[in-house]
Amino acid sequence: MKPPPFEYKDPRSLDETLAVLAENGEDGKVLAGGQSLVPLLNFRLAQPSVIIDVNRVEELSYLRRGDGKLRIGALCRQARLEQSPVAREGWGLLGDALKLVAHPQIRNRGTVGGSAAHADPAAELPVALACLDARFKARSSRGDRVLEARDFFVTHLTTALEPDELLVEVEVPPLPEGTGHAFEEYSRRHGDFALGGAAVLYTTNGDGSCTDARIALLGAADTPLRATEAEAELKGKQLTEDLAAEAARIATRDIEPTGDIHGSGSYRKRLIEAMVRRALLKAAA
Amino acid sequence: MSLRRVSIEINGQTYEREIEPRLLLSDFIRHEAGLTGTHVGCEHGVCGACTVQMDREPVRSCLMLAVQADGHSLRTVESLADPDGTLHPLQQAFHESHALQCGFCTPGFLMSIEPALADARDYDDDQIRELLAGNLCRCTGYQNIVTATADAAKRMSGAERSA
Numbered sequence: 001m002k003p004p005p006f007e008y009k010d011p012r013s014l015d016e017t018l019a020v021l022a023e024n025g026e027d028g029k030v031l032a033g034g035q036s037l038v039p040l041l042n043f044r045l046a047q048p049s050v051i052i053d054v055n056r057v058e059e060l061s062y063l064r065r066g067d068g069k070l071r072i073g074a075l076c077r078q079a080r081l082e083q084s085p086v087a088r089e090g091w092g093l094l095g096d097a098l099k100l101v102a103h104p105q106i107r108n109r110g111t112v113g114g115s116a117a118h119a120d121p122a123a124e125l126p127v128a129l130a131c132l133d134a135r136f137k138a139r140s141s142r143g144d145r146v147l148e149a150r151d152f153f154v155t156h157l158t159t160a161l162e163p164d165e166l167l168v169e170v171e172v173p174p175l176p177e178g179t180g181h182a183f184e185e186y187s188r189r190h191g192d193f194a195l196g197g198a199a200v201l202y203t204t205n206g207d208g209s210c211t212d213a214r215i216a217l218l219g220a221a222d223t224p225l226r227a228t229e230a231e232a233e234l235k236g237k238q239l240t241e242d243l244a245a246e247a248a249r250i251a252t253r254d255i256e257p258t259g260d261i262h263g264s265g266s267y268r269k270r271l272i273e274a275m276v277r278r279a280l281l282k283a284a285a
Numbered sequence: 286m287s288l289r290r291v292s293i294e295i296n297g298q299t300y301e302r303e304i305e306p307r308l309l310l311s312d313f314i315r316h317e318a319g320l321t322g323t324h325v326g327c328e329h330g331v332c333g334a335c336t337v338q339m340d341r342e343p344v345r346s347c348l349m350l351a352v353q354a355d356g357h358s359l360r361t362v363e364s365l366a367d368p369d370g371t372l373h374p375l376q377q378a379f380h381e382s383h384a385l386q387c388g389f390c391t392p393g394f395l396m397s398i399e400p401a402l403a404d405a406r407d408y409d410d411d412q413i414r415e416l417l418a419g420n421l422c423r424c425t426g427y428q429n430i431v432t433a434t435a436d437a438a439k440r441m442s443g444a445e446r447s448a
Contacts, residue, residue, distance in 0.1 A: 001328065008289065008306030008352060031350075038348040039329035042309070051306070055353055079342075103419025105397060106330065108342045109349070190418050 003041035010053040014139070017057055017166060022141045024050040025163030031055070032075060032114030035106045060113070060168060063087070070172040074113025078125070079104065081112055091172055093199060096183035097128035103191045113167045116152070119159045122193045122219050126153060128183060129170060130224035131199040131216035137169040138162075146171075153223035176212065179203040182282035184275040185218060188262065194218055195263045196272035198251075200279035202239070210234045215247070215280070220255040220272050227251030227276070239284040248276035291355040295320060296364040306352050311335040313351035314361060322362040322392050326421070333420035336393040337361050343397045362392035365399065375399055375437040384433035386424035394420045398434055402441045410435070 009024065011017040021028065029048035031037055032055070040046035054060065060075035065086050072081060081087055082098040101107055101115075101124050115125040116136060130149040137146050138161055152159050161167060185197025197218035203211050213234040215227040230251035237243060252273040259265035288303040293313065300318045314323045314337065326334035328347045335346040338360040365373035372380065375395055385391045397420055401408070408416070413434045414427075422430060 002309065002312070003307040003350075005305070005307055007287075008350075010352070034348050034350075034353075035330060035345075038309075038350070041307075042328050042347070051350075053350075053353065102330075103333070104416075105333065105336055105343045105345055105419045106348075109344050190415075 001042050001044060003038070004044055004047045006041075006048055007050045008053065009050060010056050012056050014057055014059055014166075014168065017052065017054055018139065018141045018164075020052050021164045021166055024052065025165075028052045028163075030117070030166065032117070033077065033110040034114075035102070035110040036114070036118045036120065054166070065090070068174045070174075072112045072170045072172065074111065074117075074167045074169060076112045078107040078110045078112060078115070082107060090174060091132065093128050093132060093181035093183060093201060094125075094172075096181060097124040097199065100124050100183065100185055100187075100191075100194070100197075112170055116170060117159055117161060117167045119153050119155075119157050119223070121153075121156055121222055121224065124183065124185070124194070124197070124218065127197065127199050127216045127218040127224040129172070130226060131201055131214050132172050132175075133214070134173075135171045136167055137171060138165040139168045140165040149224065150226070155222040175201065176203050178205065179212075180283040180285065182279040184279040184282065186271055186275065196220070196257065196268045196275055198272060198275040198279045200276070200283040202234075202280065202283035204284070209236055209238050210284075211236075213247075213280075215251050215276060217251065217255065217272055217276070219268060220252065220257055225255065229253075230276070234280075239280065241281070244277045244280040244284075247280060248273045251276045289352050289355075291352055293318075293351065293354045293356075294358040296360055304351055306350060308351045309347055310337075310349040310351045310354050311346040313354070314346060314359070317351075320361050320363050324389055324392055326389070326393075331421070332390070332393070333397065334390050334393040336396045336420065338396055338400065341400055343400060360396070362395055365395060373399070374440045375402060375434075378433040378437035378440065379430070382429045382433035382436060384425060384429040385422075390420060390422045390424075394422070394430060398437075402434075402438055406438070406442050408435060408438045413438075 009020050028050035031053040060073040062073040063076045136152040180202045183199045185194035187194040199216045201214040213231045217225040230247040257265050257268035292301045302317050311325050324334040326332035330345045330348045337346045
């Protein structure tokens with residue numbers, strides 16, 4: 001199908017965008033890479049009266065390291081992040097996740113900020129960002145605020161962004177030395193939405209015992225979910241196959257994934273458990 | 286609904302039109318520019334049939350508004366063959382390997398693969414399958430498309446000539 005009619009605004013600067021949002025935010029929808037929004041428009045599942053296209057706001061397309069942190073402008077394309085040597089060197093989990101995001105043609109257009117703001121609990125980037133303790137910078141004509149992942153992702157396709165706010169930057173803190181990473185998921189075909197998955201960051205000291213573990217679950221709830229109890233269980237120990245299995249069991253003990261024609265809830269729960277176990281063993285290897 | 290004036294370069298020719306902002310790029314290419322080599326399959330970014338190149342990068346033309354391409358440079362399947370009809374090496378390889386049957390998906394495959402071949406190196410089968418993963422074909426079973434792509438990569442990297 002074709003998109004319904006809408007008013008089209010294409011601001012050229014961040015200031016102009018914020019002014020347009022202040023005026024039209026309630027009826028408007030921000031268009032970034034369009035790889036989720038345009039299908040919704042084509043299906044007419046979304047019928048915003050105003051489309052605010054931020055693709056010409058070039059000041060938001062940056063990707064750089066600053067104060068040791070990776071700073072990703074909201075309009076940075078996923079393909080650019082995937083291919084960035086700086087990101088690969090310090091934040092390999094992002095590359096692990098991005099390889100699983102649809103296909104290269106989609107990642108050429110799709111943006112980091114757009115994926116975060118779309119907040120699909122089956123999407124890889126929000127899970128990786130939650131695992132990395134990323135922070136989300138929102139700006140409006142009223143000012144700035146910075147949100148942690150657990151506050152930014154509210155529920156299915158919903159963030160804490162106010163109608164007049166724009167996500168302008170995702171800030172990823174540096175990882176301690178000796179941190180391994182892995183992103184494991186299962187989908188019927190490569191590039192499809194995954195039925196379940198997990199991101200893991202696993203840090204060890206010299207003798208191989210765990211000083212920090214972070215586990216984020218994909219498809220387990222209405223937002224990316226951190227498995228804090230399982231993370232705590234791993235600290236101070238050496239990872240074994242048995243411990244990985246036990247941590248995976250704890251990580252998924254209380255989740256209740258929604259079932260659909262592609263897999264029941266109980267199947268997905270066991271699938272996510274297996275993905276946590278695999279990701280842990282891979283990140284620790 | 287207010288119209289917008291756009292200027293979009295496709296295959297070296299500039300098309301200036303007044304269009305509705307909701308017009309999809311795929312429909313601009315087919316109906317405004319009259320370039321019907323670009324096919325429209327699912328219209329929600331899954332099948333890859335509408336893949337074109339914008340500023341040399343493969344993108345789904347059904348997932349862009351034509352107004353977003355204003356001032357950009359596009360290439361479609363019509364740009365591949367020489368004006369005298371000589372096929373691009375990738376098209377020739379598809380032809381020789383029987384990498385198409387009905388041909389509906391073929392323009393999307395060609396436009397997805399072609400920029401990678403410009404790197405002039407050999408690809409192994411896994412890399413080729415990764416390259417093709419964003420395009421669906423319901424006729425060939427893909428094997429011949431993989432063969433054709435490997436063949437074209439060899440020809441374009443000059444391996445065949447130096448062998």
